[in-house]
Amino acid sequence: MSSLSASETVAAGRGPAASPPSGPGESWAVQVRDVHITYRVPRDPRANTLRYRLTRPSARRDLVREVKALRGVSIEVAHGSVLGVVGANGAGKSTLMRAVAGILPPSSGEIEVHGRISTLLALGVGFNGNLSGRENVVLGGLAAGLSRRQIAERYQQIADWADLGDFIDMPMKTYSSGMYGRLAFAVSTHMEPDVLLIDEALSAGDAKFKRKSYDKIQELVSQARTIFLVSHAVATIRELCDDCVWLHQGRVMMRGDPEEVTAAYIRFQEVGEDAVVLEDV
Incomplete structure (x- = not known):
C-alpha cells in the first residue's frame, strides 16, 4: 500500500466522503480523503524576473495568485x-x-492506494522519442517496478497487442499519435496493474484500437483490477464504467450510476445529448 499525505492530513471520513467501508481498508483500492490541491501561479509573466521585483517592491504580495484545482475531494x-x-x-x-x-x-x-499503479495520463508520457518502441517497452516496465526478466516475459504480448510491425524497432519520434497510443496502452495494461489510470488516452485511436482497448479493460475488470477513466466521450463512460463522478471547479458535484451522472452533467452544460457530445470529434 502506498500513501500520500500533506502536513495537514485530515481524519478519514471528514468532509463530503461516502461512509467508510465496514470491512478492512484493503477492501478499497483507492481512498481519497478531503484532498485539496492549490497551485500558485504568477499574475504577470514578468513577475519572476529580478528587475520586476526590484522596480515594484510594493507589489510583491500580489506576484502570485492561488488556483484551487481540487477543493475537498473525497x-x-x-x-x-x-x-x-x-x-x-x-x-x-x-x-x-x-x-x-x-x-x-x-x-x-x-x-491511499492499495496495489501497483499503472498510468496512461497522456500519449507518450514517459517515452523517449529517440529510442525505439522496443526500448521504450523496457523503460516502461522498469518504471513500473518490474525486473528485466518480467519485462522479457511480457514483451511479445505487448508487441502483439500494439501491432506495430517493423515500427517496433524504429524511433518513436517517427510514430503517429495512434501508434503512440497503441504502444502506451499496451505497456500500461500488460504490467499487471492493480489500479490503472487512463486520462483521455482512448480518444486518439481508431475504431479497432477502441474495440481492443474496451476488451482489454473488461479483461482487467474480470481480474478485479480497478480503473479510473477520464473522458469527454459520454458514450465511452456509459459503456465501460460501473461508477461515475462529476467534477466541477475542483469539487464533486455528483457521483453514482454513469447514465444518471452523465445525463445530469449534460443538462448542466446545456448542450443536449447529440452525437458531438456523446463521442469525441
Missing part, C-alpha cells in the same frame, strides 16, 4: 470498479489523476 473506489470521471476543462480531472498516481502531492488531505 472518494473511495472498490477493487474491480471502473470509475468514470467527467467534467468540463479545468474541472480538476487530470489533477485528480496525477494526485492518485503520486505525481502531484496534495496541499492537504490524504490519498
